Amino acid sequence: MATLGTFVSGQVLTAAELNDIGTWTDFTPVWTNLTVGNGTVTARYCQINDIVFVVGGITFGSTTSISGSVSINHPVGSRAAGVDHPYNGVTQFVDAGTTVFIGHPIVFSTTANFRVLNAASTYAQIAVLSSTIPFTWTTNDQITFTYWYQKA
Numbered sequence: 001m002a003t004l005g006t007f008v009s010g011q012v013l014t015a016a017e018l019n020d021i022g023t024w025t026d027f028t029p030v031w032t033n034l035t036v037g038n039g040t041v042t043a044r045y046c047q048i049n050d051i052v053f054v055v056g057g058i059t060f061g062s063t064t065s066i067s068g069s070v071s072i073n074h075p076v077g078s079r080a081a082g083v084d085h086p087y088n089g090v091t092q093f094v095d096a097g098t099t100v101f102i103g104h105p106i107v108f109s110t111t112a113n114f115r116v117l118n119a120a121s122t123y124a125q126i127a128v129l130s131s132t133i134p135f136t137w138t139t140n141d142q143i144t145f146t147y148w149y150q151k152a
Contacts, residue, residue, distance in 0.1 A: 022046055029056065029072035032111070033129075037063030045075040050151050052076045054089075054112070057144035066137055069128045071113040072145075077152035078109050089147025091115070093129075096140035105147040112147055 024044045036058065043056030054075060058064070091103040091114045103116035104126065115126040116134045127133055135141075 022048060025075070027075040029075075031058075032071045033066060033068040034058070034070045035063070035065045035067070037061055037065065039064035043072075043075075047076055047151065051148055052078070052151050053146075053148045055146045057142055060137055060139055060141045062139045064137070064139075066129055066131050068130060069113060070143070071108075071111040073111055074149065078107070078149045079152050088149055089145060091143065091145045091147075093134055094142035094144070095135045096138070096142070099135070101134040105145055107147060107149045112145070112149075114143060114145065 024046045026042075026044045029041065029043045038061030040059045040061070041056070042058075043054070045055075046053045052075065056072075086106050087104040088107050089105050089112075091105050093101040093103060093116055095101070101116050103114060105112040105114055106126075114129060116129060118125045118127040118134075131137060
């Protein structure tokens with residue numbers, strides 16, 4: 001397929017190539033400090049030139065657990081992230097039937113690390129997830145995310 005921005009003079013694009021622009025692809029994220037167990041994971045990405053968009057989430061099952069700072073791998077290699085784009089999206093932490101907490105994915109070169117906003121002080125801060133932050137995780141709780149980054 002011709003990638004946007006790499007066209008050459010005289011190139012003919014087919015309808016199939018144009019339809020492929022922005023196609024979403026499923027992937028299986030590799031989780032750090034999260035045991036999926038019998039939870040349900042969905043994740044997909046779309047690459048347009050050097051920008052990769054990622055969306056997904058997990059619904060906890062009875063054997064899903066968190067043991068520390070939670071992250072996933074990127075589906076496509078990323079350039080080294082720095083101060084120019086550490087927060088490129090939003091994350092929701094859903095305490096089933098109770099509350100939704102908001103956070104951010106912090107984009108590093110190989111992972112997106114999920115953080116929750118802590119409003120306990122004068123200024124909001126980000127906090128690392130744990131088995132009890134932002135709440136005690138149980139069946140039907142969710143983590144959902146959407147973010148973007150520049151590929152390598």
